Amino acid sequence: MTTTVQAEATTSAAGPAPITEPGIYDMDNDTYHSHRYALSSSGARKLLPPSCPAIFRYQQTQPQQPKKVWDIGNAAHKLVLGNGPALRIVDHERWDTKAAKAEVAEARAAGAIPLKAAEHQQVHDMADALRRHPFASLLFDPEHGTPEQSLFWRDDRTGVMRRARLDWLPNPRTGRLIIPDYKTCRSADPEKLAKDIDEYGYHQQDDTYRSAAKALGIADEDAAFVFVCQEKTAPYVITVVEVNATARRIGAARNRRALETFARCTATGYWPGYSDDVVPLSLPGWAETRDSLEYL
Structure with missing residues (x-):
C-alpha cells in the first residue's frame, strides 16, 4: 500500500506547492481544495453538461x-467520521x-459549524442511528480505518494530476476491501437514490475513487465502493448502495x-461556455404539441 504523507497546510494566497x-x-480540507491544478470528481462533473468549462x-x-x-450534512460527517x-x-x-x-459569523470565522440547539441534537441522533446500523457501523469503525484521506495520482492518458478525498480509508486486511462514502439525503429510498446518482453524478465519484484506489495500490479489481446514505429526518433511515456495472461504465x-x-483547456488557456457556435433551438416538446394544434 502507498505510504501516507503528512502535507503542509496552506500558508499563502497562492496555495501550497x-x-x-x-x-x-x-x-x-481547505488545503485539499486549494490544489486546483489537480482535477477532482466534483470538478469533473462541473466541466460537463449541464454545466460547462x-x-x-x-x-x-x-x-x-x-x-x-x-x-x-457537514456536522453529521464530523460526528460519523x-x-x-x-x-x-x-x-x-x-x-x-x-x-x-454575529454569533453565526463568529463561529464560521473560527472554522466551526453553527447549529441551532435542535440541529445539534439532530446530528447526534443521526450519528447514534448510524452506530446502531449492523453494516454501516462496521464500515466506519474507528479501529479499522482513517477518516478524510487525500489521494493524488496522475492520469496515464492525459498526464492530468487527479485528486480525491476519501471519507474513510479502511485499513489493509484480508478479504474484499470495502471503501465507504457517507451521504446525507432527504430520502434513502432506493428508487430516489437512483435519481440522486444521476443528478449528483455519484457514478462519476464512484469511478474516480475506484481509479484512485487502484492507482495507489490500495485496492484491486474486486474492491467495492459503497455510498452510506442517511436521511436527515427521524428515524434517520440508512441505505447502503453500490452503483451497478452499467452506471460505473457511464461514470x-x-x-x-x-x-x-x-487537459485541452489547461493547455490552451481557453475555457468555453456551452457552445461556440450558433445553437438552433426549438420549442420544448410539450409547448410544440400544445400550440401546433391551435396555430398550425
Missing part, C-alpha cells in the same frame, strides 16, 4: 461561501437578529471526457 508524486496525503473555471477562482443548507470542524450551538430562538447573526466514460476537456 503542487503535489507531483502520487500518494496518500494527510491534510486538512467556463463555469468550472470561474468557480475555481471564487472562495466557496458557506451555506446553511450544508451545515447538517470523527474528524472535521467543531460544532457550535448558537442558542437563539431566531437567527435573523443582530446578536444571532468512467464521463470522467474520461472531463479529463480530456480539462
